[in-house]
Amino acid sequence: MPSPDKPRRAPDLQRRSVLAGEAAAAAAEVETALTGPADPAVAAFFDVDNTVMQGASIFHLARGLHRRDFFTTKDLLTAMWMQAYFRIAGVEDPDHIAETRNSALGFIAGHTVTELEELGEEIFDEAMAHRIWPGTRALAQLHLDQGHRVWLVTAAPIEIARIIARRLGLTGAMGTVSEVEDGVYTGRLVGDLLHGPAKAEAIRALAAREGLDLARCSAYSDSVNDLPMLGLVGDPCAINPDARLRAHARAQGWRIRDYRTGRKAARAGLVASTLAGAAGGAVAAALAVRGRRRP
Template identity: 30%
Template sequence: MSLAIFDLDNTLIADDSDFLWGQFLVDQGIVDKEQYEQANLRFYQDYKQGRLDIVEFLNFSLAPLARHDAEQLFQWRRQFVEQVINPILLQPAKDLVNKHRDQGDTLLVITATNRFVTEPIVQLYGIDNLLATTPEFVDGRYTGRFNGIPCYQDGKVKLLQQWLQHSNESMKNSWFYSDSHNDLPLLQQVDNPVAVDPDDILREHAEQAGWPVISLRG
């Protein structure tokens, strides 16, 4: 048995859930369209170019959670998953997850998108283990802040190391599937790195390193 790690956005699903959640908030009139939409796009472009200030982005993306009660937020999230996420689930990704499950591997998703957005999406793939940035939740409300280390770039490696210390898992014969060059720090830690529909930087690195390059969009 091995540890099979998956990125979420543009790997297991055919788009970026963080960006789409922001667009959903705009479309529903929950946030100011002009200001929020422009900032959401800017942060997404920064992410794709590997220059995202993760703390600045989290302060932006978690702020709407602090303005509404949890029950309302969970209702919006259910609507988001049904209307936006379900259409971009990928059957080949489900098949890959199930292949590792059938082999007895431990399944883990590590994503830069916060846990509020990603937890129900990961559950759709039947994966119990999730490492993601955790929004702070105090006295039944989100505060707009986050707990611990942001799950981004080197932070993914640090959070995985912490998780390994509290689990019975090891990195022996481990796998990691990702689309993004932002995940190179973690891809370089596993025995079996796999580039999935990769961005140009990751594709070039994978080809030079001899890593498999696959697509889950078929």
């Protein structure tokens, strides 16, 4: 039987999602990617992991930071275990969500923003650039060519999201925002991870700020977790979808694009992405608080 205080925690989770979304929209910097006349009311929103990029961007980032002694193997293994448990048993449990977030942040506080940004540039070149799906990249370019703005919307740290968007020539990015004091991360997120409902809140906030007509906008994702984002726009599209999103997209008559080659490769990719997510998801909160340990 649920404890008496459980119902009172749902509004707190909603509040965190709203704060995360508003922070992500406020932190989104408009790039100068458009070369033709823009249609200011139209934009396209792309999830990153397994939509724009093969695998989890945060996992590729985590591996690169680990190689650079950003954190210890023990830290990484602990984060992997916590995220695996979170995915299996704790998705709907506010207590476990809070515990996962707080524990993951413990070893990252006190690191600097500048160093993570510099390392992020290196890691993009060595681990992410060759993992961009050409088909998804072509879809994003098609929107740009039509004068639409194109935004990434991801749970990855906003600094890393900006790097990916800039390297792909997109308009900008929204990602998880962390509290910073004097260029150093405090270990606290602004709201929560930009995940699930928080992505929808970010898009709503950006649409209000930029004057977007969401009924004319598009959104792309591989995951059923992004239904709140996909359901906001008039043109949702499932990219490399998981089974639940594929079924939902078919039922709704949404576009579906799958850039994976062959059923065996697709199944292998799903297994790999699940493992990557387990490794990367928990450290997403940690890495979102960005920076490198000081000596």
